[in-house]
Amino acid sequence: MTCRVIVVTSGKGGVGKTTTTANLSVALASRGYKVVAMDADIGLRNLDVVLGLENRIVYTLVDVVEGNCRLLQALVRDKRVNNLHLLPAAQTRTKDAVTPEQMRTLCDELREHFDFVLVDSPAGIEGGFRNAAVGADEALVVTTPEVSAVRDADRIIGMLEAMGKSPIRLIINRIRPYMVKRGDMLDVGDVLDILAVDLVGVVPDDDSVVTSTNRGEPLTLGGNSPASKAFENISLRLCGEDVPFLNLDNPEKEGLFGKVKKLFGL
Amino acid sequence: MGFLSRLFGSGGTKNVAKERLQLVLIHDRTDISPALMEDLRRDLIAVISNYLEIDEMHIDIDLEREDRSVALVANIPVRTVKRAYARPGRDGEMSSGE
Numbered sequence: 001m002t003c004r005v006i007v008v009t010s011g012k013g014g015v016g017k018t019t020t021t022a023n024l025s026v027a028l029a030s031r032g033y034k035v036v037a038m039d040a041d042i043g044l045r046n047l048d049v050v051l052g053l054e055n056r057i058v059y060t061l062v063d064v065v066e067g068n069c070r071l072l073q074a075l076v077r078d079k080r081v082n083n084l085h086l087l088p089a090a091q092t093r094t095k096d097a098v099t100p101e102q103m104r105t106l107c108d109e110l111r112e113h114f115d116f117v118l119v120d121s122p123a124g125i126e127g128g129f130r131n132a133a134v135g136a137d138e139a140l141v142v143t144t145p146e147v148s149a150v151r152d153a154d155r156i157i158g159m160l161e162a163m164g165k166s167p168i169r170l171i172i173n174r175i176r177p178y179m180v181k182r183g184d185m186l187d188v189g190d191v192l193d194i195l196a197v198d199l200v201g202v203v204p205d206d207d208s209v210v211t212s213t214n215r216g217e218p219l220t221l222g223g224n225s226p227a228s229k230a231f232e233n234i235s236l237r238l239c240g241e242d243v244p245f246l247n248l249d250n251p252e253k254e255g256l257f258g259k260v261k262k263l264f265g266l
Numbered sequence: 267m268g269f270l271s272r273l274f275g276s277g278g279t280k281n282v283a284k285e286r287l288q289l290v291l292i293h294d295r296t297d298i299s300p301a302l303m304e305d306l307r308r309d310l311i312a313v314i315s316n317y318l319e320i321d322e323m324h325i326d327i328d329l330e331r332e333d334r335s336v337a338l339v340a341n342i343p344v345r346t347v348k349r350a351y352a353r354p355g356r357d358g359e360m361s362s363g364e
């Protein structure tokens with residue numbers, strides 16, 4: 001298959017770009033695709049710790065660009081999943097260490113060897129974001145159902161459109177069904193009304209995301225949490241499969257407190 | 267407050283969030299400041315007044331959003347249509363309305 005380079009971005013920080021990149025990379029590799037997860041957040045790298053590969057980094061993306069090593073040497077191969085590789089960012093450098101032209105060349109070189117390149121973008125709309133997006137064909141925009149995140153997503157979507165990325169698809173992260181139900185959180189329909197882009201996934205707010213990051217083991221390595229299922233589904237939709245969206249009103253997930261509340265009709 | 271508003275069924279805070287977002291995005295997407303809107307309004311009135319007599323007090327000019335595009339919508343009540351006007355640079359010649 002021809003390689004697809006997909007930038008994962010958001011505008012606002014802390015909405016789940018790195019978690020999304022890690023989980024989708026694992027999910028795609030588990031399906032047999034050859035995948036590179038690229039950390040484009042130079043100076044503030046985190047994809048390595050979220051993937052649990054921080055102790056195995058020898059070279060970085062900047063080393064490749066500066067000719068200190070060959071591209072394939074810098075890739076950290078994940079021993080838990082076949083076909084998954086991390087291209088780490090440099091931690092002691094800044095966003096200016098690479099140029100857009102170098103990033104494009106890097107992505108094009110990776111195309112020859114892999115099926116998917118997922119580029120984890122830094123927050124913001126400046127050079128770091130542009131470097132992350134320049135070599136990509138497609139974009140995944142991650143947002144949460146909050147005014148600040150949605151506003152920034154709108155800005156970033158406009159910029160991605162201007163850069164000619166297509167398709168640009170949306171992931172709504174950290175939906176809390178109980179807040180949506182009582183009308184205190186924007187629901188999926190509200191966010192889509194506002195942003196007017198295609199939806200590719202809805203990820204419920206899930207404690208297991210925190211614990212999996214604590215361990216450095218992405219949820220999609222195994223396990224059955226709601227967020228894990230959501231990321232699996234996104235990976236399938238990326239491959240063109242028609243997967244229905246999760247029913248987030250699943251009563252099994254509301255816990256004891258929810259059941260007690262229901263008992264009293266609250 | 268939260269308790270009271272829920273008691274009286276005025277809904278959650280998400281509608282507030284949605285309305286505020288929609289408003290703020292109109293300006294984000296067009297980068298048009300209130301000062302620019304005011305200038306635009308003044309110039310529009312000046313230009314249109316050359317041709318029509320309009321009710322300046324009831325002019326409604328706003329940016330309206332639809333999906334990813336924004337339209338300038340102006341509602342300008344016309345009092346009377348001027349009978350005739352002199353075309354600039356053509357002294358003495360009258361429009362066909364005469």
